[in-house]
Structure formats: structure tokens, C-alpha cells
Amino acid sequence: MQSTDGYRVAVVGATGQVGSVMLDLLETTSLPIRELVPFASARSAGRELRGMTIQPLTDETIRGFDLAIFSAGGSTSGEWAPRFRDAGAVVVDNSSKWRMHDDVPLVVSEVNPEALDGHRGIIANPNCSTMQMVVALKPLQDVAGIERLVVSTYQAVSGTGKKGVDELLAQARALALGEEPPPPTIYAHQVAFNALPHAGTFAPGDDHTDEERKLINETRKILSDPSIRVSATCVRVPVVTGHSEAVNVETREPLSPQEARELLAAAPGLTVVDDPGAARYPLALEAAGQDGVYVGRIRRDPGNERALDLWVVADNLRKGAATNAVQLLELLHERGLVGARV
Numbered sequence: 001m002q003s004t005d006g007y008r009v010a011v012v013g014a015t016g017q018v019g020s021v022m023l024d025l026l027e028t029t030s031l032p033i034r035e036l037v038p039f040a041s042a043r044s045a046g047r048e049l050r051g052m053t054i055q056p057l058t059d060e061t062i063r064g065f066d067l068a069i070f071s072a073g074g075s076t077s078g079e080w081a082p083r084f085r086d087a088g089a090v091v092v093d094n095s096s097k098w099r100m101h102d103d104v105p106l107v108v109s110e111v112n113p114e115a116l117d118g119h120r121g122i123i124a125n126p127n128c129s130t131m132q133m134v135v136a137l138k139p140l141q142d143v144a145g146i147e148r149l150v151v152s153t154y155q156a157v158s159g160t161g162k163k164g165v166d167e168l169l170a171q172a173r174a175l176a177l178g179e180e181p182p183p184p185t186i187y188a189h190q191v192a193f194n195a196l197p198h199a200g201t202f203a204p205g206d207d208h209t210d211e212e213r214k215l216i217n218e219t220r221k222i223l224s225d226p227s228i229r230v231s232a233t234c235v236r237v238p239v240v241t242g243h244s245e246a247v248n249v250e251t252r253e254p255l256s257p258q259e260a261r262e263l264l265a266a267a268p269g270l271t272v273v274d275d276p277g278a279a280r281y282p283l284a285l286e287a288a289g290q291d292g293v294y295v296g297r298i299r300r301d302p303g304n305e306r307a308l309d310l311w312v313v314a315d316n317l318r319k320g321a322a323t324n325a326v327q328l329l330e331l332l333h334e335r336g337l338v339g340a341r342v
């Protein structure tokens, strides 16, 4: 049933970095909300958060929701997203747990909103690096098709959760004072003043990280083209918030840099910042705190007349996670899909 007096919405992982941005966005959304209920781990249950009491996840507390938005890691989503769904909620999940399941739509609001139609109660929000890249690729794909992508990411430590930010800042503070930095516990090496070609984890026997595999597989699923060839290197850099990406796009049809610039400037959710002579290009520091995706350095690949180079930047906690998740809730409402099941 589509709620008439507003939805009851669960925010699972409400105390986290992404959950906190979700709460900010849900305070100003056009979505009609009757009640917001924050959930977190048993460690936080009972505490006050913005005048609300944090709930633990139990069979009793999850009853009676229209919508649930998850950002509490894959194992929590694996266990509790189906339970919220079975109790009647439509779930939008930020973790990687459900993204590649055939019956779970993987949706970016500007790119493939039609994938929401026919959902079965769980909808996946893509990986942050994939999210911002496909927003910039979709307008080019629509006109010229995409043959191949070569992507290098420069990913902020907030992508690893609050513990990643704490590790960078503790190391940077110590180094600035001339002291020995605390040893790494989250990353394999010191991240302060470094660049780690190791964003994500290596599964046994795999020479790509899981983050690189997500970029490859999720891009093909969202763009509905399994034939797109993707080469990905994901790098962790000492930036707090804002992922940057160098993307080489080989199109199927010819496309000039000027045509690409015009297509990107007209596309929803994108801002072109491209005046390199004046040192104007997207920057992580400027994208942080913003909801959109920024693209610049749009130029011909001198080694391939059908390829373009782009620099794509977005706030990984906002468009890369919370903003898109809340946009999906708004789209579900607009399309009459809350409570609808195939």
C-alpha cells in the first residue's frame, strides 16, 4: 500500500558516516515521512541521536516500516535486509551484499531509474567509485556506445568508514609534529603522505581487489552492457572525503571532446568544470559536501582517436552513497513503488 499520511522510515547504520548524511538529507527531502527511526549496533542501542532513540535490530523493532535504508556493512545487510523486506518494507541497501544478485536492481537515479520497476523489495545502491563514474558515462554511452574503459581511482579514506579517517588523521598529526606515526591497523601501509595501490581487499588467488571487481561488474550491470571491457586500478590516497577518477573512455562511434563536453554539461546530476588553462578542474576538496558529480579535463586520448580522457570527482559519502540512496527513496515514491512487489 502506498502510504498517504507519510512513510515510516528505518535508517540502519544511522550513527555511521553515511548514515549521518542520510539523516541530514531525510530532514530536507520532499519524501513524505511520518516517522524516522534510527538503528545501529547493540553498542549504540538506547542512546539518543538527534532527539531520537537508537534502536537495536530485533524481530520486534523492525516491524511496521514502509521503507528501510541500510548503511551498516554487508553482513548486517545480508541478515537484516530480507527480514525488513519480509516485514513489509522496501529496502535500499548501501552495502555490496546484494548488488550483483539477478533479482536485485542496482540503480543510479540519473542513469537507470527504470530498473526500479518490478523490484522485489531489495534495491542496491552501487559502490561509490562506480556511482560517480556511470553518471559521467551514461550521456556518452547513449550517443556513442562504450567499447572499453581504463580507470584509475584516487579514493578518500572516508570510503573505508570512520576508522579510515581516524587512521589518516592520527598519522598526519604525528608526522606534522615530527613524531613516529601510529602503525597502520586499517590499511596495509601508512596512508598519510602515501598512495596505496590497494583500495579494498585481495581475495585469495585474485590479482584484483574487491573494489576493482565491483567497478568492473557493477558498471556493466548499471549500463546494461556486459560486453563493455573495463580495466581498473583502485588507489587509496590521503584525502578525507571525495573520490577522484581518471577515466579513459573508448567509444563505439566517434565523439569529439567538444561534443562530449556539451553532452555532459546538459546531463542531470553533472557539472562540467573544464578550464585547465585557468587551473579550473574538479577537485575533491571542492566536491566534498556537494551532492553532484563533477567532470573536467575532457580531452582526446592522443593514442586513440576513438577515446577520450576525463577526470571525475564526487563526494563518496553523498552521491557515492547517501544522496543516491535518498534519491532512490524519492523515485520509489514518485513511481508508486513503495509497497509494490512483483
Ligand SMILES: NC(=O)c1ccc[n+]([C@@H]2O[C@H](COP(=O)([O-])OP(=O)(O)OC[C@H]3O[C@@H](n4cnc5c(N)ncnc54)[C@H](OP(=O)(O)O)[C@@H]3O)[C@@H](O)[C@H]2O)c1
Pocket (backbone or CB within 6 Å): 012, 013, 014, 015, 016, 017, 018, 019, 039, 040, 041, 042, 043, 044, 045, 057, 070, 071, 072, 073, 074, 076, 094, 095, 096, 126, 127, 128, 158, 159, 160, 161, 162, 163, 316, 317, 320, 321
Ligand atoms: N564510506 C563510503 O564512502 C561508502 C560509500 C558507499 C557505500 N558505503 C557502505 O555504507 C556502509 C557504511 O559505511 P560508513 O562509511 O558509514 O561506515 P561507518 O562510519 O563505520 O558506520 C557503520 C555503521 O554501521 C553500524 N553497524 C555496525 N555493525 C552493526 C551491526 N551488527 N548491526 C547494526 N548496525 C551496525 C554502526 O553502528 P555503531 O555506531 O553502533 O557501531 C554504524 O552506524 C558500508 O556498507 C559501506 O560499504 C560506504
